[in-house]
Amino acid sequence: QVQLVETGGGVVQAGDSLRLSCAASGSTLSSYTMGWFRQSPGKEREFVGAISKGGGFTDYSDIVKGRFTVSRDNDKNTVYLQMNSLKPEDTAVYLCAAASEGLSTVLITTGKFDFWGQGTLVTVSS
Numbered sequence: 001q002v003q004l005v006e007t008g009g010g011v012v013q014a015g016d017s018l019r020l021s022c023a024a025s026g027s028t029l030s031s032y033t034m035g036w037f038r039q040s041p042g043k044e045r046e047f048v049g050a051i052s053k054g055g056g057f058t059d060y061s062d063i064v065k066g067r068f069t070v071s072r073d074n075d076k077n078t079v080y081l082q083m084n085s086l087k088p089e090d091t092a093v094y095l096c097a098a099a100s101e102g103l104s105t106v107l108i109t110t111g112k113f114d115f116w117g118q119g120t121l122v123t124v125s126s
Contacts, residue, residue, distance in 0.1 A: 001026045002027045002098050004098060004116065006119055006120040007020070007021050008020040011124075011125065014087055014126050015086065020120060022036075022096030024079070029098075030053055033102055034050065036095070037095045038094045039093050040092040047108050048061055053103075054074075067086075069081070086122075093121050094119060097117070098113060099113040
């Protein structure tokens with residue numbers, strides 16, 4: 001079992017930056033592929049970015065590519081989402097997730113991660 005807790009959300013203005021953290025407990029983070037997803041009211045959950053177990057590979061949705069960066073510090077059991085040039089349409093609850101399988105297109109497409117956090121709200125005002 002892995003417990004995931006996201007922090008760092010808040011209210012920012014368009015163009016600002018924000019860094020989210022996802023702290024894991026109960027297991028060693030290096031055993032998991034980590035992903036970030038987001039969900040807005042009335043919309044389906046969507047993939048944001050993911051990082052392989054060792055941190056050597058990342059993948060992003062086209063919507064955030066070039067603006068968001070996923071990183072991890074396995075020694076600290078923490079994954080990060082650096083968000084730059086934020087837009088009002090980035091407003092959502094951001095969730096981190098852990099998967100025991102490796103990073104793959106199938107994993108990202110299906111979103112079948114094993115463990116999920118509760119999420120942290122990011123609000124971007126125009």
